Amino acid sequence: MSVRSAESSLTVTLVKGGRTKIAYPAVLVHDDGTRVTVRAPWAAPGVRDFGFVRFEPGDVFTEHYWRDRWFAVKEVRTGAGVLKGWYCDITRPAEIRDGVLLVEDLDLDLWVSADGSTVLRLDEDEFEESGLAGRDPAAAREAVRALDGLERLARAEGLAGLLAVPPEHPCADAQLI
Template sequence: MLTPGREVEVTLVKQLGPGLSYPAVVVRDDGNHAVVRAPWAGPKERDAGYVRFEQGDVWTEHFWRDRWYSVKEIQAADGRIKGWYCDVARPARVEEDRVTVHDLELDLWLSGDRQTLLRLDEDEFVASGLPERDPGTAARARAALDELEELARTGLDELLGA
């Protein structure tokens, strides 16, 4: 289990394009659900169309060792919740000083006011070749996206322990 207050390296391995690694601080870990916090890891601001990721944003990231997704709560520098960015991914591999997640390209966005719910990157999922290369994993990824959408509508706070 990860130790609260300790710094870990989070690595997001992408199917398409370069991945991303960044430092984060452990908030808690119950042996299955690990939570870390990190500042926005991008080199500059990024307007995604539905939200703007900016320097000063704080990401509280939830990873599970047995679920096919992760959930990131994004908080603006002023404390306002911008929303939740959910990655469909293989279950997290958690080691003493590292969390590694293999992204499967499908994503979900829930706005901070909970009024906007978007399924994202389905074109990237198809372009990754995963549906043809590994239909079983592709089916699990699609099921995880459906589960995330249902949780976003009904039980995200309970899932995150909020």
């Protein structure tokens, strides 16, 4: 397996319901063929206040995507480097094509605060309304399984351990969830 660590750029494209939700430039930090890590500034215009966290200009996201897992984990820091927490998107496994990191959002999300004291399941109503369970029951099961697994991991030991294993380490390919 070739491990690629480079300061090259990719476009992260998040698709939802067959349409592009957002696309933004990111710097490729690491790609080992299974896990892809990119870094990007907060890409949406202005501030997004969720009540439990604010994403705002200057925030930096280090985003971890897997080609064999149904989630992405985004470490969120202020521009000064202070950890805010982890925002997890439940997605189909990521693909890279022609400089585009393509990810299909399946509506479920998880927020884990920096100190691990807050773990929130998000958008379960949107997931139900999406109709995925009727259109693609296998994908819906994988999405729920991924959310449940990430929540268990976050509550038991936190997400930092999932991300701390160097991508080239032999344990990095193990299914932790």
